[in-house]
Every structure is written in structure tokens, then in C-alpha cells.
Amino acid sequence: MFDGLGIGLSAAFSFYNLLMVVIGVLVGTFIGMLPGLGPMSIIAIMIPVAIKLGDPTAALILLAGVYYGAIFGGSTSSILINAPGVAGTVASSFDGYPMARRGEAGKALTIAAIASFCGGTIGAILLILFAPMLASVALLFQSPDYFALMVCGLTAIAAFAGKGQVLKALLMTVFGLMLASVGESALHNAPRFTLGIMDLQSGFYFVTLVMGLFAIPEALALVYDPSRGKAKGGGSQKIENLRITRKEARQIAPVIGRQSIVGFLIGVMPGAGATIASFLGYAMERNIAPKKDRDEFGKGSIKGLAAPETANNAACTGSFVPLLTLGIPGSGTTAILLGALIALNVDPGPRLMVERPEVFWSVIVSMYIGNLVLLVLNLPLIPYIAKLLQIPRNYLIPFILFFTMIGAYIGQNNPTELFIMVGLGVMATALRFAHYPLPPLIIGFILGGMMEDNLGRAIRKANGLDFIWERPLTAGLLVVAVLFLLVPIFNDWRSRRTEG
Amino acid sequence: MNLDRSVALCILVFSMVYAWLAFGYELLPFERHQAFKPNTMPIGLSVMGIVLSLAVLLVPSRKDSSVVDESVVDLPEQESANQQFDKVRPVILIVLMIIYAMALRPLGFIGSTSLFLILSSMVLGERKFHILVPVALGGAIFIWYLVQEVLGIFLTPWPMLFG
Numbered sequence: 001m002f003d004g005l006g007i008g009l010s011a012a013f014s015f016y017n018l019l020m021v022v023i024g025v026l027v028g029t030f031i032g033m034l035p036g037l038g039p040m041s042i043i044a045i046m047i048p049v050a051i052k053l054g055d056p057t058a059a060l061i062l063l064a065g066v067y068y069g070a071i072f073g074g075s076t077s078s079i080l081i082n083a084p085g086v087a088g089t090v091a092s093s094f095d096g097y098p099m100a101r102r103g104e105a106g107k108a109l110t111i112a113a114i115a116s117f118c119g120g121t122i123g124a125i126l127l128i129l130f131a132p133m134l135a136s137v138a139l140l141f142q143s144p145d146y147f148a149l150m151v152c153g154l155t156a157i158a159a160f161a162g163k164g165q166v167l168k169a170l171l172m173t174v175f176g177l178m179l180a181s182v183g184e185s186a187l188h189n190a191p192r193f194t195l196g197i198m199d200l201q202s203g204f205y206f207v208t209l210v211m212g213l214f215a216i217p218e219a220l221a222l223v224y225d226p227s228r229g230k231a232k233g234g235g236s237q238k239i240e241n242l243r244i245t246r247k248e249a250r251q252i253a254p255v256i257g258r259q260s261i262v263g264f265l266i267g268v269m270p271g272a273g274a275t276i277a278s279f280l281g282y283a284m285e286r287n288i289a290p291k292k293d294r295d296e297f298g299k300g301s302i303k304g305l306a307a308p309e310t311a312n313n314a315a316c317t318g319s320f321v322p323l324l325t326l327g328i329p330g331s332g333t334t335a336i337l338l339g340a341l342i343a344l345n346v347d348p349g350p351r352l353m354v355e356r357p358e359v360f361w362s363v364i365v366s367m368y369i370g371n372l373v374l375l376v377l378n379l380p381l382i383p384y385i386a387k388l389l390q391i392p393r394n395y396l397i398p399f400i401l402f403f404t405m406i407g408a409y410i411g412q413n414n415p416t417e418l419f420i421m422v423g424l425g426v427m428a429t430a431l432r433f434a435h436y437p438l439p440p441l442i443i444g445f446i447l448g449g450m451m452e453d454n455l456g457r458a459i460r461k462a463n464g465l466d467f468i469w470e471r472p473l474t475a476g477l478l479v480v481a482v483l484f485l486l487v488p489i490f491n492d493w494r495s496r497r498t499e500g
Numbered sequence: 501m502n503l504d505r506s507v508a509l510c511i512l513v514f515s516m517v518y519a520w521l522a523f524g525y526e527l528l529p530f531e532r533h534q535a536f537k538p539n540t541m542p543i544g545l546s547v548m549g550i551v552l553s554l555a556v557l558l559v560p561s562r563k564d565s566s567v568v569d570e571s572v573v574d575l576p577e578q579e580s581a582n583q584q585f586d587k588v589r590p591v592i593l594i595v596l597m598i599i600y601a602m603a604l605r606p607l608g609f610i611g612s613t614s615l616f617l618i619l620s621s622m623v624l625g626e627r628k629f630h631i632l633v634p635v636a637l638g639g640a641i642f643i644w645y646l647v648q649e650v651l652g653i654f655l656t657p658w659p660m661l662f663g
Contacts, residue, residue, distance in 0.1 A: 167556050168504070171508070171553060174545055175511060175549065177541075178518055178545050181541065181542050185538070187538075188531075188538040190538060192525065192538060192539070192542065220590040220593065223590045223593060223624065224586055225585055225586075226586060394624040395621060395626070395632075397620070398616070398621050399617070401597060401620065402617060405600065405601070415601045415602070418597070418601035418604070422594060422597050422598055422601065425594070425597075426594060430503075430507060431507060434506070434507040436504065436507060451541075455536070455541060456540075456541075459535050459540075460534070460535050463535050496560075
């Protein structure tokens with residue numbers, strides 16, 4: 001582990017990679033403040049740039065920085081104008097916005113920055129401790145186990161989709177797997193389901209899919225609902241006095257300590273991302289607070305702001321554990337990062353730590369650097385970056401649409417990608433209106449190729465489906481996958497009976 | 501039929517077409533006797549797609565189903581008396597995006613991008629052309645420079661007739 005840390009430190013502290021961290025965090029904050037663009041859309045927009053860098057270490061560092069910056073940027077608009085464009089920052093508005101309304105916007109942003117920094121830093125330390133352990137276990141995996149693990153990950157994501165959403169999430173997962181089957185697979189060279197379209201010979205381009213599914217519906221939503229992302233109830237964007245007192249620091253310290261660990265553990269679980277962590281963190285701190293403090297929650301409590309901010313950043317770091325150690329994305333955002341790794345010819349999975357230690361460790365170290373940059377650089381720049389919130393939508397929305405289109409175009413230099421992207425955007429907008437969750441679709445798409453490869457190898461080696469019970473690990477993971485599905489379905493059925 | 505069931509119906513039709521293509525996939529002679537064929541997983545997926553979409557169609561939906569979506573907060577479910585939703589402009593913007601894709605090579609990157617930015621802003625209500633045109637043109641040229649000169653990705657700046 002210490003050798004790896006040394007490799008990570010030397011790679012992460014190179015001038016080029018430090019520059020990537022700073023650029024990623026600044027760009028992420030910059031764009032994350034804009035209403036309507038979540039971390040997935042922002043990372044999707046930055047992926048073509050990251051891929052063109054050519055160096056997987058620098059690319060992943062850049063995108064990870066964008067991820068943290070976007071979460072922080074989302075918190076900023078959540079606090080200043082009560083317009084949380086990122087679901088993981090909704091809970092921050094419960095107390096952050098009341099603080100801004102009573103003239104403490106600067107203090108609220110400082111608390112958010114410190115809480116995010118601590119959550120991310122403690123999360124990075126836990127990642128350093130847990131990741132090698134998990135990676136060494138994962139080296140025992142063979143093709144059947146990988147396949148079962150992916151099934152487990154996909155069902156967990158569907159299970160966490162929300163009450164009454166399991167069937168829809170599963171349907172989206174299967175739909176994503178179907179989209180992944182278009183084109184050639186690694187096991188079979190002949191193209192499938194291309195309908196004679198030459199441009200689909202290699203399948204759908206990952207960036208096109210992501211842009212179409214996430215960025216376009218968000219931009220169109222801003223047009224459809226003009227009130228979306230606008231300041232509610234007379235938001236205050238005036239930022240003064242970025243200091244907190246020692247007493248306030250002592251009050252939030254235990255909150256930060258608790259939520260760093262809880263948020264990290266929630267983030268590790270596939271499907272349970274920053275959103276769940278932030279809400280659970282807020283609820284937990286409110287429930288354990290003394291009565292006097294509990295009454296303050298929802299009215300501008302510093303604990304009420306520190307809890308979700310710490311939890312969501314720690315969860316973001318935790319979500320990298322399954323990605324870096326097992327090659328399984330735990331959330332929609334890490335699914336997009338996985339797609340970027342594959343596009344850069346890096347084979348994610350347990351062997352990443354062994355074969356590409358400079359990628360593995362430098363990403364982990366850069367998480368700490370990214371959080372430091374957020375605290376040191378972003379906080380003083382917030383008053384200036386906040387001016388972005390004043391850009392008229394008549395200019396903002398066309399540029400957002402343009403950036404999504406150019407992102408898809410430059411990857412393949414083919415206008416057909418734009419047609420495909422617009423078609424996917426229209427489809428995704430309809431899916432969003434019908435409340436179908438989209439992260440399972442993108443995760444299914446990204447894992448589809450690998451699932452088929454591993455399943456194919458497992459079936460060929462066992463000459464059938466005997467591999468399921470020949471390996472206890474495979475059987476165990478598939479049982480867990482079934483349980484992940486059955487428990488929410490059973491709970492849903494039971495609550496329907498109670499209601500009925 | 502409400503929207504989520506309409507979507508499930510569309511996915512059911514898609515799954516049935518996918519199943520027809522998967523079952524009808526022409527295997528090469530040496531693939532016919534393999535344990536895992538090119539259409540093995542697609543067949544499985546098509547069956548799952550049909551079953552799941554039928555389940556969504558037939559199972560009554562909950563009124564309070566909540567979505568935990570890591571991307572952004574949900575789109576509004578229905579119009580209220582106080583809220584105004586614009587249904588026309590998003591469609592116009594989609595049409596403009598399609599026209600942009602068609603015009604990208606004939607008009608070149610700078611021309612088609614500037615036109616797209618100007619027309620989209622006009623659709624959204626912008627009328628200050630003395631600001632709009634320079635911003636659109638400047639933005640297009642800046643992005644072209646960034647992508648081609650800095651990142652090294654070729655983008656045809658000028659219309660096709662200029663070569």
C-alpha cells in the first residue's frame with residue numbers, strides 16, 4: 001500500500017496532473033452552479049476533452065475533479081438561490097438557504113466548503129485503506145464471478161431506485177443492455193442489430209448516449225419550465241464574511257466526523273449515491289441532536305448544513321471504491337467515468353491496481369488534492385463565480401445545447417452522431433416525464449459488453465450453465481442479486497396490501 | 501393511458517422487434533454448434549424486456565412512487581394553476597438541433613454554429629442583436645480555435661464550397 005501511495009503521490013503531484021485537478025475542480029464548480037446541469041451531464045460534456053488528453057491518469061483526475069467541483073457548485077446554487085440542480089444538494093438547501101436569507105450566505109458557503117473538504121478527505125483516507133483489501137479479494141474473481149457481480153450491481157441499482165420504481169429501473173437496465181448489444185461484440189466480429197446503418201457498426205458511441213440521455217433533457221427542461229433553477233422566495237446572492245467562529249467549528253466537528261464515515265459507507269453500496277447519503281445524513285443528525293438544536297433544523301442550523309454536505313462528498317469518494325477495485329460503477333456518474341476509462345483503453349477491474357497502479361493510486365491521491373483545491377481556491381472565488389447565476393437563459397441554454405452537440409460530434413467527427421443524440425435526447429425527455437430512472441439505463445449500457453463477454457466465456461468453459469453452481473462465489477452473488485430484487489418487491493406488495 | 505404506461509408499451513413493441521431480430525439472426529455455420537452464440541444474450545434480453553414491460557403495463561402504479569435519481573431533481577409532473585409550461589419552444593429547439601446537424605458540413609462549423617446560437621436565442625426571446633450576433637460569432641470562433649488549434653481535433657470551419 002505504501003509503495004502504491006508513493007506512486008500515486010509522485011504521479012498526482014506532477015505539474016500536469018495538478019493542473020488537471022485545478023482545471024477540473026474550477027470547471028466543475030463553474031458549470032455545476034448553472035441550474036439544470038448535474039454532475040453526469042457535466043462529466044459527459046468534459047469526456048471528449050478528457051479522452052483527447054490521451055493519458056488515462058490525467059483524464060480520470062480531470063473528470064474526478066469535475067465531479068467534486070460540480071457537487072460543490074450545485075451546493076452553491078442550492079444555498080444562494082434555493083435552486084438545487086443536483087439531487088445530492090437538495091438537503092443542503094434546507095438550512096443553507098435560510099442562512100443566506102438572513103445575510104449569512106458567506107458563512108453558509110464556508111461551512112459547505114469545510115464540510116465537503118473534510119468529508120472528501122476522510123473518504124479518501126478510507127478509500128486508501130479499503131481499496132487494496134477489496135482489490136486483493138477481487139483478484140480471486142473469474143469470468144462467472146464477474147458476470148454474477150455485474151448482475152448483482154445492476155439489481156442493487158434497480159433496488160435502490162425508489163419506492164415503486166423497481167420494475168421501471170429493471171426495465172431501463174434491460175433496455176440499456178439491449179442498446180449495448182448493437183454493433184460488434186468482443187466475442188463475435190459480425191455486427192448485430194445495425195439495420196444496415198454503417199455508422200452503427202461499432203455500436204452507439206458512449207459519449208453520444210450520455211449527452212443525449214442527460215444533458216439534452218436538462219437543457220430542454222429549463223425551456224419547458226421557465227421557473228426551474230430560478231431563485232425562489234427572494235434569494236440572496238450577496239456574499240460577505242466568509243469566516244466561522246471557533247464555537248461554530250466545535251459544533252460542526254462531530255457532525256462532520258460521523259457523516260464522513262456514514263456517507264462513505266453509503267457511497268460504497270452500488271445504487272446508493274450522494275443523494276441518499278445527504279438525506280440520511282441530514283435525518284440522522286436531526287434525530288440525534290439535543291432538542292434545542294433539533295428545533296433549529298430547517299431554519300438555518302449550521303449542523304443541518306454541515307451534515308448533508310459532508311455526507312454527499314464522502315459518498316462521492318465511496319462510490320469510487322467499486323469502480324476502482326471491481327470495475328463496477330456504483331452510480332450513474334461513476335458509470336460515465338467507467339465508460340471514459342474504457343474509451344482510454346484502461347481495463348477497469350481488480351487488476352487495475354496491479355497493472356496500472358499509477359492510474360489507481362494517483363486518482364485516489366488527487367481526490368484529496370481536489371478537495372483541498374475546492375477549499376483553498378474555490379471559496380475565495382465564489383463571489384465572482386456566483387455571477388454566472390446572472391447569465392440570461394436566452395444565451396445560457398443555446399450554449400448548453402451547443403456544448404452537448406459538439407461534445408458528441410468531435411468524438412467521431414460524424415454528423416450522424418448528432419442525429420442519434422437528438423433522437424436519444426427526445427426519448428430521454430419522454431422517459432423523464434414518465435418518471436423512468438435513467439442511471440440504470442446508462443449503467444446497463446456500459447456494463448452490457450463486459451457482461452456478455454464474461455457470460456460467453458463462462459458458458460463456453462462450462463459448456464452450459466453449470467458454472468452457476470460450480471463456483472460458490474458465483475452462486476452466492478446471484479443469490480444476493482435475487483434478494484436485492486425480492487426485498488423491495490415484497491415490501492412494495494406488502495405496503496400495497498396495507499393501503500388496500 | 502398515462503405516460504409511464506405509454507412508454508412501457510413503446511418499450512414492449514421495441515422488445516418484440518428486438519426479439520424478432522434476435523431469433524432471426526443468421527448464424528454462421530461454425531456458430532450454430534457453439535454453446536454461446538451471438539444471439540444468445542440478445543434472446544435472453546428480449547424475453548426479459550417483454551416480461552418487464554408487460555409487468556409495468558399490468559401492475560397498478562403507486563401514487564407516491566418516489567424517484568431517487570442521482571442526476572437532477574425531477575421534471576414537474578403536471579401543470580398547476582400558477583405554473584406556465586412552454587411546450588412549443590423545446591420542440592423548435594429540437595428542430596434547430598437537427599438542422600444544425602444537417603448544416604454542419606455544408607455551411608462549415610463557424611457558420612452553422614453561429615446560426616444555431618443566434619436562432620436558438622431568438623426562439624428563447626432574445627432581440628438584442630447588437631449583443632447576440634457578436635456573442636454567437638465570437639463564441640463559435642473561440643470554440644473552433646479551442647477544439648482545432650488547442651485540442652488538435654479537425655473541424656471544417658468554412659462551408660464545403662470553399663473546400
